Structures are given as C-alpha cells and as structure tokens.
Amino acid sequence: MFNDTAKIARIFEYLLAVKNLNEKIIRNINHYEQVWWEKDIPQMDGFYIGGSGTNEDAWFEVHKQEIPTVPPVPSELKKWVxxxxxxxxxxxxxxxxxxxxxxxxxxxVEVFDEDQLLNAFALLQ
Structure with a gap:
C-alpha cells in the first residue's frame, strides 16, 4: 500500500513539474497582477501580520470571527421591515x-408613521 501511495505521489509531482515548464517566471515584483504591501492591508480583528497572532513564525494569520446575531425586529414593525x-x-x-x-x-394603503418607529425602539431599551 505504501509503495502504491509513493508511486501516485511521484506521478503528481511529475505532472506538476511538467505544468511548471510552461509557467513564466516573474522576476520583478511590479510585474505581478496585484501586490499587497503590509501598510495597505487594513487592520481588522482576527487578522495578524508578522507574528503578532498566536504563531510568532507566521507571516500572517486569519482567525474566524464571532459575528453577533442581529436583534429581532419589534413585533410592531415586522410588517414594515x-x-x-x-x-x-x-x-x-x-x-x-x-x-x-x-x-x-x-x-x-397604510403610511408608515415615524412615531410608531420611535415608540417601538423605545420599548427595546
């Protein structure tokens, strides 16, 4: 079994090497489609650059964020929203x-009354 796995891995390595023969080597950073500089990356929760996250050796890390649920619409406004x-x-x-x-x-027709909106939100607080 191990021998078969090694043979399959070598086949894929060969196919990758053949594919890379046709790839153009980019030697100048300005010739890439897009370049991301550290100063251009927005500072967001869960995104760490230069080992500032949990792994000091990482260039960058992305962590899944907890997104709070949206509060429910008050019953007085459900038909309007x-x-x-x-x-x-x-x-x-x-x-x-x-x-x-x-x-x-x-x-x-019934026209929306802004006082109705303000009263409904006052009940939430």
Whole structure:
C-alpha cells in the first residue's frame, strides 16, 4: 500500500513539474497582477501580520470571527421591515403598505408613521 501511495505521489509531482515548464517566471515584483504591501492591508480583528497572532513564525494569520446575531425586529414593525440574508445589507423599510382593496378596486394603503418607529425602539431599551 505504501509503495502504491509513493508511486501516485511521484506521478503528481511529475505532472506538476511538467505544468511548471510552461509557467513564466516573474522576476520583478511590479510585474505581478496585484501586490499587497503590509501598510495597505487594513487592520481588522482576527487578522495578524508578522507574528503578532498566536504563531510568532507566521507571516500572517486569519482567525474566524464571532459575528453577533442581529436583534429581532419589534413585533410592531415586522410588517414594515424586510430583512435580508446578507448581513452587509441593511433591512428595507417600507414607506407604504397595501392593506387591502376597496369596492371600487382601489388599493387601501397604510403610511408608515415615524412615531410608531420611535415608540417601538423605545420599548427595546
């Protein structure tokens, strides 16, 4: 079994070496598609440069972050707010809500009241 594994590993090493024969060697840093300098990398939680993380020998480290859950929408506002799956996208607040249709087939609408919003958030605190 070990002998077969070694043979398979050598085959892949050979294939990689053949592939690399066609690769262009970049000898000047300015010829790379993109260059990241340490000063250009934003300082963020969980991202460490130059051994400042848990491993002193690491050039850089990235640690998974704990992202807090979004607070629930107050029940008074649920019909006015559309939440999105994307945490980067803020919720959409409807300004007008269609609540029904009258006898003449006109929409019956309810307009968002900002006082209702302020009262709902005051209850959260």
């Amino acid at each position: 559309t939440k999105h799956d994307n945490p980067e996208q803020p919720p959409t607040v409807l300004e007008v809500l269609v609540v029904g249709i009258d006898d003449e087939e006109n929409e019956i």
